[in-house]
Amino acid sequence: MQLLSSWLSGLSPTHRVLDLGCGTGSLRSHLAGLNVIGSDVDLRPLISNPDRLRVCAESHELPFSSESFDLVICHHSLEHFGNLTGSIREIRRVLKPMGRMFVSVPDGLSFSDRLYRCLFCGGGHVQCFSFDTVVSAIESGAVLHLEGWMELFSSFIYLNKQNFVAAPRGRSPGPLPRRMRWLGQLPRVCFDMARIGLNIGTRLIDLCLRTRLARYGWALAFGPAPSRPEFSPGSWNVCMSCGAGVDRVGKRVAWFFYRxxxxxxxxxxxxxxxRGNVASR
Ligand SMILES: [Zn+2]
Incomplete structure (x- = not known):
């Protein structure tokens, strides 16, 4: 997102960034070289990212001084917060008066998020956002204003056999629900074929019927001053292995593929x- 890139280019290591609900560490390449503190209730995933400072904390009880961060990032984490109101209140408290916030969340009514919740028996998504509810919650709770937004598209990356197998072999902590255990017995090729089929199928249907089946959710940028929000179209090219979106594909492989x-x-x-660059909420 161009707006986020422009914000980050204005930050130096003296500025502080809070990666709230950091998981393995959000936006690693974008935040490289900045003073980033990761906060999560489970810091084990962040062990693979030793360069990032980390704090174990609930999102609604942050152990930081008031007005101590220039930017708060909630990258695919807000939908996991049980106490949403308390978490947004804490974000407002730790943000400096001119601080900013970047959020990416799933559209709770989207095909992608419904399928995720069905396969993973909820999958930890305890909040179900629409565009208006997430914007309203942040604008009123954190006293910020929407400055820009972008649609995010799904690569259905969660259709990975590893996600349906309990740790230590897979990624999910056990014991798993019966539905996930059953799906985890399917061969890996079933997950690969389903992922490829859904990527192609949803985009073809969207192209023909002008629907938004391939949409995952939104990236939203909030700042301190009221402004006319800037819309930027997201990319349909989302990596089926790591989930990275690519605005412009460089060199193609055999015309139909890219690395x-x-x-x-x-x-x-x-x-x-x-697909038409029409802003759709
Ligand atoms: Zn990738």
Missing amino acids: CPSCFSLNIVFQGVN
């Missing part, structure tokens, strides 16, 4: 399909 710049895996090119 993800983040993980170098092979992906199908959807760029060039005219």
